[in-house]
Amino acid sequence: MNGSEIPEFGFDNSYVRDLPGTFVAQAPRAVPAPKLLRLNEALAAELGLDVAALRPVAAEVFGGNRLPAGAEPVAQAYAGHQFGGFSPQLGDGRALLLGEVIDRAGQRRDIALKGSGRTPFSRGGDGLAAVGPVLREYLIGEAMHALGVPTSRALAAVATGAQVLRERALPGAVLTRVAASHLRVGTFEFFSARGQADQVKALADYAIARHYPEVTGAENRYVAFFDAVVARQARLIAQWMGLGFIHGVMNTDNMTISGETIDYGPCAFMEAYSPGAVFSSIDRQGRYAYANQPLILAWNLARLAEALLPLFDADETRAIDLANGRLEAIAGQYRAEWLAVMRGKLGLAGEDPGDLALAEGFLAALQGSDFTLGFRRLADAVTDEGKLRGMFTDTAALERWLPQWRARRAADAAARIRAVNPIYIPRNEKVEAALAAAGEGDLAPFEALLAVIGDPYQERAGLEAYALPAPEAFVAGFRTFCGT
Template sequence: MFEQEASATVGDKVGWRFEDTYARLPEVLFVPTAPAPVKAPRVAVLNHGLAGELGLDLEAISEEAAARLFAGQDVPAGARPIAQAYAGHQYGHFTMLGDGRAILLGEHRDPSGRLVDVQFKGSGRTRYSRGGDGLAVLGPMLREHIISEAMAALGVPTTRSLAVVATGDVVYRETPRQGAILTRTAASHIRVGTFQFAAGIGEPDVLRALADYAIERHDPELADAPDKYRAFLSAAVDRQAALIARWQNVGFLHGVMNTDNMAVSGETIDYGPCAFMNAYDPRTVFSSIDRGGRYAYENQPGIAQWNLARLAEALLPLLDPDQQKAIAIATEVLEEFPERFESYWLAGMRKKLGLQTAELGDLDLVRSLLDWMHTMGADFTNTFRDLASDEPPAGDRFQDPEFLAWHARWRERLGREGDRAEAFALMRSVNPAVVPRNHRVEEALAAAEQGDDLSVMHDLLAALASPFEDRPEHAKYREPPADDRGYRTFCGT
């Protein structure tokens, strides 16, 4: 009783306003699950900026209390911890899954009235662990914190990290590692795979309840629409087209675009084997388990459409009682994806080149630059940033005749935009000076895991918080590695 009262007091001080809306859905979609006990929780990082956006005050409690809170040892009042069920096509193969190492505390109501999921990752076994230990280790959880905060600063819709806590427990992977728990926030954790699970169990009422809930969370304006399920599918298609375009515009690669890692909210989710591209190559793959290049940079728009086709299949019973009519509706919506994606992608690329108007030759202008970058092995981030000035870019590769011809063509096109200074200002506002370079991320993780030194990570986070500002003290974060062609990322399980 004393621990419950203490937990409620801590929650009141922080400012939690928990609801349990997902836990009111049919019980087949989740299972009540308590976070596992941990040995000696301590804070690795608290995201005070995000907490403020959520209406939370983490400074109102001690660091020890925060460690217990975010290790799941003091569950806040109003939270109803559950593990969610879902399915997924993993590298094209269908599997019934679920939260094997994650627990949803519930939904926090932020100051704007928006519901935000709060989830622990690495908090122990659940019914869906499939023989796994349900735990996470410090390095991958800090990676998710770093990359998600970088993505948020870059303007890419993303889940966020509120805290990372070291548990004091040893977790065994290839070697003994430090255990850790990430607290992730999201618009929701409803995935394409959640709908695949609901459709797969063959209970129409469950599928309808899930779809109605997702519409209420993400598209409430569609609730009374006569064709709301078609409209919901269309909205999901549009969100994914915009999302993939946004992350490709900054050179990001998602390493595991399985259907269980595609959120219908349109937020990026799961930062395991992901990375930012250095030298531009559309065939780039970083994930250690993607040996066939299924999720290579150039394949990601097509994979997104493939994943959305799996969402459409799950929704068929809701689109029309006649299966052939339902298939026709779904097909019509899915065929909108390529045009929507190219529209978002090209709009982003125009801004990267300082263009605010549209001309027919713009697509060829962009592709010509990318082709040259690929041939020369030019750095994706730095090339666009270097163009954002009246001064010609410095460096031998920029004296290449092919580039000089392209540059003259681009400057002629830019001249039709009007104010050149305004164009360069636009370019600097969308072309980052700093992204989480893979070698800098690894440097920060190694210092944290091997030397118990978090200062390297905090310095990196400070640079990533203002990615469009070219500050002298952040110059080292602009430098690509000498060679990262063998670089691989791992899922952390």
């Protein structure tokens, strides 16, 4: 065991302090041979940690073998609608909240372990994680952060030296995850389903104080709180859609109250544009297909509204009317956020009544062509449309669309387009190759991919292979899998 001193984290654990009854205290499981795979030093510095002092003890600390002073590890309780069916008790089956820190920007952040062993919520699972899924979450979280999408992030990945049994034996690992909080729609559902109205109110008060203090003085603070969550989530899903990102498991226990993306399991970035695209091996009915994500946004928020209903108004009829009015408005809120994203992607300035048709027309023409490069090459098309035409399978639809776009685009359209349309995303073939190599002990492909996606908007010589779609043979059978 490394005998170096653990640096101060400065934990201030408001969740444990303010919300008794919402968690179970649980120590992480010690691992036999912790080995640091990666420490996110930039994030550690952002959190106010002493990086130099952290390095020698990082494997022991983030493997779960040694706890920093002030850590109070707990498994959080939550429920959730999973693929539409309600599970009244889920909770952290393989994760532990170590505590909270106040970062250098004054923001409160959770630090949690994932894959740290069984908890009372494990429901028969082993509570463990494998190297591949841990590094996938690290990689995709950092990609989303670089793309400007609110997201949980990985602070560290540690190999455990033990095997994890899935379809076969795999090398085990623990992820350390940082999030604005781990409050979920399912957290509220857990206590609402048990008729614990006081606990629902306590959660809402806590979430308001932590994430939405601006609504504290509102005439009806709980309705205002719901409105604020809707606004953040609508913006988040619009960002996903603008990047061709498919979460894969938009269960209510994977929707955060803070408006961050969380739980990168069978997620993927779409390559050939297809509204019905599904990658998750467990989403057999396509519930969480690309085009369905805005619909699931509204469905999940309806579940949050149900949990908050007693707080909206003491009179049930008035409470239902308040909720229904807001739920009916979600589609319009989302569409406004999505259209703002699309205006940026198309290089438009200001607003025009024809922008919706323009955006939908481009997507119709893009069907079957690479989503990321299709948008990126619009920047080149400002001066030379040849490279753009070469991207499309349906050039006739593109030719009908181009004159409308020429008439509407901004004078500085090329710069606008390159600023919001990445050239590099975590291409599925590259991700799978990096994770396969890491499973064999070779982290070089992972590190190379991480460096590329960390600067997604700046096209760089020598990185052409990272911008190209995967071969057809790979795309045809590609599926993603949950880490459990």
